[in-house]
Amino acid sequence: xxxQDRIKQQVTENNIILYxxxxxxxxxxxxxxxxxxxxxxxxxxxxxxxxxxxQEIREGIKQYSNWPTIPQLYIKGxxxxxxxxxxxxxxxxxxxxxxxxxxx
Amino acid sequence: MHxxxxxxxxxxxxxxPQRLEVFDESAQHAGHAGAKGGGGHYAxxxxxxxxxxxxxxxxHRMIYDALGDAMRxxxxxxxxxxxxxxxx
Numbered sequence: 001x002x003x004q005d006r007i008k009q010q011v012t013e014n015n016i017i018l019y020x021x022x023x024x025x026x027x028x029x030x031x032x033x034x035x036x037x038x039x040x041x042x043x044x045x046x047x048x049x050x051x052x053x054x055q056e057i058r059e060g061i062k063q064y065s066n067w068p069t070i071p072q073l074y075i076k077g078x079x080x081x082x083x084x085x086x087x088x089x090x091x092x093x094x095x096x097x098x099x100x101x102x103x104x
Numbered sequence: 105m106h107x108x109x110x111x112x113x114x115x116x117x118x119x120x121p122q123r124l125e126v127f128d129e130s131a132q133h134a135g136h137a138g139a140k141g142g143g144g145h146y147a148x149x150x151x152x153x154x155x156x157x158x159x160x161x162x163x164h165r166m167i168y169d170a171l172g173d174a175m176r177x178x179x180x181x182x183x184x185x186x187x188x189x190x191x192x
Contacts, residue, residue: 031181068168068175069182084184085160 003060011074015102016046019061020071023050031083035071038090042099075102107144107178111171115150118170122189123151129183143180155188 011017022028024036039046051058051070062068065079073080075098089095108126130144155163163186168175
């Protein structure tokens with residue numbers, strides 16, 4: 001399976017999934033770390049993919065949503081955004097709604 | 105060209121901003137694993153009427169498109185605040 005198919009499968013099988021540098025327990029980038037904190041603040045149970053451990057996914061995820069940076073958040077298969085957008089949605093109370101909706 | 109000047113030039117040309125500020129935050133991130141590629145960390149505050157009616161994802165894409173290949177080479181990370189004049 002190529003990277004695009006693997007990503008499609010991952011975002012389909014997981015209601016909430018974060019592509020990040022490092023792991024939620026040990027993020028390797030401040031933007032990834034902040035994204036994890038905000039998801040956890042919303043009570044999100046989410047899957048994550050450490051792109052530093054998978055070069056094919058690291059490049060493939062940038063093509064998948066035509067988005068050049070990591071982290072990237074997907075909820076119910078839909079691309080939500082990177083760290084700035086996650087922060088903005090959280091401050092507006094919208095991230096909480098997206099998370100609740102995805103976990104209902 | 106200096107990277108900040110490059111970012112400013114491309115964003116001004118593409119988005120006609122009323123306000124544009126670009127900050128170099130590379131020093132805050134020196135040494136971490138993701139910074140090894142050599143690109144810098146930058147923050148942009150940009151106010152343009154062209155963002156009216158656009159979602160956050162669309163606004164970020166407009167900025168990434170304007171920066172083009174610089175996004176892959178000179179810029180490792182970019183923090184974006186994109187507003188319309190009405191949202192200020």
